[in-house]
Amino acid sequence: MGDTPEFTAAAELADWGWPDVLALGGGAADPFETSSYGVTWRPKDRHFGVWHEGRVVAHAGLAAGTVEVGGQRFDVAGVGGVIVETSLRGHGLARLAVTGVLDAARADxxxxxxxxxxxxxxxxxxxxxxxxxxxxxxxxxxxxxxxVPLGAMWKPLTPGADWPAGSVRLHSLPM
Structure with missing residues (x-):
């Protein structure tokens, strides 16, 4: 299973909700392990899933947002809601799901x-x-x-994209 040939590339999902998250998280009440941080999260606008044997086994969400950094204001692809079915973790499925989000963000x-x-x-x-x-x-x-009391990370999606120096202000709920 290490090469994941039996898993599809991430495809946009027409329907996704909290019951689906709970199913992938093995029924855990806090599948993302973030409830103790007291953060209110923004719902994702679009959802991408990796399929295996007729069901979604990994998910990542996309919500575009606007940030202000070092006097510059620009839009970002907010990546969130990344979760892989507990029994299939460690097989590169998060990579597949996140790649679907990043490809869609580039296309946008x-x-x-x-x-x-x-x-x-x-x-x-x-x-x-x-x-x-x-x-x-x-x-x-x-x-x-x-x-936001969690670490933040960024990734360039196009050649030459950089991240300016300075404090970061996201003008929405975190994704």
């Missing part, structure tokens, strides 16, 4: 991707070409803008 004309992740997940995203941001990102929350 976005130059950069942004995600938030637990420290334990950062090595996975580093292998996928994401780079850590040095400071916490400030994002919208119900009580007003606040630093």
């Amino acid at each position: 004309g976005l130059d950069r991707a942004l995600l938030f992740c637990l420290p334990s997940r950062a090595p996975l995203y580093t292998r996928l070409g994401f780079l850590p941001l040095p400071e916490p990102v400030t994002a919208d929350q119900p009580a007003g803008p606040a630093p």
Whole structure:
């Protein structure tokens, strides 16, 4: 199973919801392990799934957002909701799901991707070409803008795309 030939490339899903997340997370009440951080997350606009034997076994979501960094304002592809069925983790399925999101973001004309992740997940995203941001990102929350207490990472999606120096302000809920 290491080469994943029996898994499809990520395809956009017409229907995706919380019951689907719970199913992939093995029924865990907090499948993303982020509830203790007190962050209100933004729903994803688009969903991409990897299929195996007639069912979705991995998912990643996309929500475009606007950031302001070092006096520059630009749109980013927010990557989130990445989850792989518990019994199939470690087979490159997160890579397939995230690749679907990044390909769609490029097709939409976005130059950069942004995600938030637990420290334990950062090595996975580093292998996928994401780079850590040095400071916490400030994002919208119900009580007003606040630093997101999780690491943030970014990835260039087009040649020459860079990330300016400076504090990052996401003008939406985090993805």
